Amino acid sequence: MIRVTSAVAIFACCIVNARTVAQVADASTARPNIVFIMSDDHGKQAISCYGATAAPGTITTPGIDRLAREGIRFDRASVTNAICGPSRAVMLTGKHSHANGFATNDQKFDSAQQTFPKLLRAAGYRTEVIGKWHLESDPTGFDHFDVLVGQGDYWNPTFIVDGTRTKREGHATDIIHANAIERLRTLAPAAMGGAPFALLVHHKAPHRNWMPQPKFYTLFADVKIPEPATLFDRWEGRTIASSMQTMQIDRDLTWEYDLKVAAGRLFRAADGTRKPKLDSVAPWMVRELQQMPGSAQAAFEAAYGEENAALAKRIESLTPRKEASWKFQRYAKDYLRTAQGVDDSVGAILDELDRLGLAANTIVVYTSDQGWFLGEHGWFDKRWMYEESFRMPLLVRWPGVVQPGVTSRALVQNLDFAPTFLEAARVAVPVDMQGKSLVPLLSEARPANDATFRDAVYYRFEEAKGPHTVPRHEGVATERFKLIRFLDLVDRESGGALIEVYDLERDPDELRSIGNDPASAEVRAALLARLEELRVAYGVESAPIAP
Numbered sequence: 001m002i003r004v005t006s007a008v009a010i011f012a013c014c015i016v017n018a019r020t021v022a023q024v025a026d027a028s029t030a031r032p033n034i035v036f037i038m039s040d041d042h043g044k045q046a047i048s049c050y051g052a053t054a055a056p057g058t059i060t061t062p063g064i065d066r067l068a069r070e071g072i073r074f075d076r077a078s079v080t081n082a083i084c085g086p087s088r089a090v091m092l093t094g095k096h097s098h099a100n101g102f103a104t105n106d107q108k109f110d111s112a113q114q115t116f117p118k119l120l121r122a123a124g125y126r127t128e129v130i131g132k133w134h135l136e137s138d139p140t141g142f143d144h145f146d147v148l149v150g151q152g153d154y155w156n157p158t159f160i161v162d163g164t165r166t167k168r169e170g171h172a173t174d175i176i177h178a179n180a181i182e183r184l185r186t187l188a189p190a191a192m193g194g195a196p197f198a199l200l201v202h203h204k205a206p207h208r209n210w211m212p213q214p215k216f217y218t219l220f221a222d223v224k225i226p227e228p229a230t231l232f233d234r235w236e237g238r239t240i241a242s243s244m245q246t247m248q249i250d251r252d253l254t255w256e257y258d259l260k261v262a263a264g265r266l267f268r269a270a271d272g273t274r275k276p277k278l279d280s281v282a283p284w285m286v287r288e289l290q291q292m293p294g295s296a297q298a299a300f301e302a303a304y305g306e307e308n309a310a311l312a313k314r315i316e317s318l319t320p321r322k323e324a325s326w327k328f329q330r331y332a333k334d335y336l337r338t339a340q341g342v343d344d345s346v347g348a349i350l351d352e353l354d355r356l357g358l359a360a361n362t363i364v365v366y367t368s369d370q371g372w373f374l375g376e377h378g379w380f381d382k383r384w385m386y387e388e389s390f391r392m393p394l395l396v397r398w399p400g401v402v403q404p405g406v407t408s409r410a411l412v413q414n415l416d417f418a419p420t421f422l423e424a425a426r427v428a429v430p431v432d433m434q435g436k437s438l439v440p441l442l443s444e445a446r447p448a449n450d451a452t453f454r455d456a457v458y459y460r461f462e463e464a465k466g467p468h469t470v471p472r473h474e475g476v477a478t479e480r481f482k483l484i485r486f487l488d489l490v491d492r493e494s495g496g497a498l499i500e501v502y503d504l505e506r507d508p509d510e511l512r513s514i515g516n517d518p519a520s521a522e523v524r525a526a527l528l529a530r531l532e533e534l535r536v537a538y539g540v541e542s543a544p545i546a547p
Ligand code: SGN
Pocket: 040, 041, 083, 084, 085, 105, 134, 151, 207, 208, 209, 285, 381, 382, 467, 468
């Protein structure tokens, strides 16, 4: 690791040549600023530089696309644990969940531990975080923090500003964005003078319950979002694991909270089959809707009222499949509308960096705390190691270092953020960090480094008792294959854990596990062996199962 050395000290040595001195002097005064923008639950299917596969040609995300044009787009980036708090803990520490101690959303992050913001701060960076935090303990290692309480509300949310609670009026995306701009303006003069900063901007959107800013209420009103081919998936060809979830669009979305339909008025309570799931709408869920200011409620009624009334007329005659299609449209549009606000924010942050003269010496990252199911396999939510939630968007712009418009298929993870930012800031990466710096993938030597960066990644989801009832699992993914082992589900035949194996080249949608195919026995054994190696390398406890 390169140490930041003052030009004066180097001159004193007299032995180095003039060119080296000039380079070091330049570099030492110009450590890059870092603007890390992370949203909550933004899948690549909803981003146009990734093809916007959910609705090609309909979804446009010019803000994020600009980062792809001017920087690098990672196509196979993945998380180590596809859930909010744990993903954030991994990002901060550069360690897997079991090593940083925060594996499920109901835990409390040990804020005394080492994080990259603390190390940057010790090295002279000014560090700040704004927006969603969701780690239960207050942020540490930041000169300034302004974060949402817990999940945070969309409307009139309460923030914790350097330890003090403050309720603000308005929509979370607007408030967090305005804060980001205000912080950039405040930080710019010192940064231009050579005092770098790291600003973490964490949007709440497009998290459930997908409440858009009113300016997006009518976006996509006249289009039909294509239904994913697997919207009515019943998970044949896989283990029973998929059927255990409660994240189905047809069954588990609630009328009021998720779909924003006044179900109480729509349905006859006496009708058993049509009875709204009112009992599953917790009071705090309803509160989110009630918190909407009057003007937003009026705009909402104007935009959604007619469609809701039309549904009310038809609902008795809708087949379950048609009802699911209706739910999908409402859900997908609200999700995309909410995500549009994030893209606007990204674009405006890039514009502001230009205006402030900071763009040339600032690394900008866009990512999400994990991916998302936008109807694929019939689901909303995340958690699974399946592609949609396992992969997240990742774009990095670093003028002068990253060549504009390149892409990478390297197996990078959110585990790698911490070492990357440290190396970029020329701070030594502690040996106990488990990620790898992405800096070698950002330079001109990238193509050669891509292939050798990492041959396999380790994944582990622990929150079996949380919402959506996804069973605990761990797994290994290589360039071509993926093995998922369900930790608490027993294979009756072998007596071992249930295992799924996918050939991502032949079966990119993961529709048929080849885990028990005799012809794939070698692949399965090799993946299990690699899984075991990774468990040892990362210090994962508990006995492995026999192959
Ligand atoms: C809440 C959501 C779930 C979501 C988890 C985790 N329910 O419980 O749908 O999976 O958060 O999300 S909701 O009623 O709040 O909408 S995470 O982003 O924090 O991991």
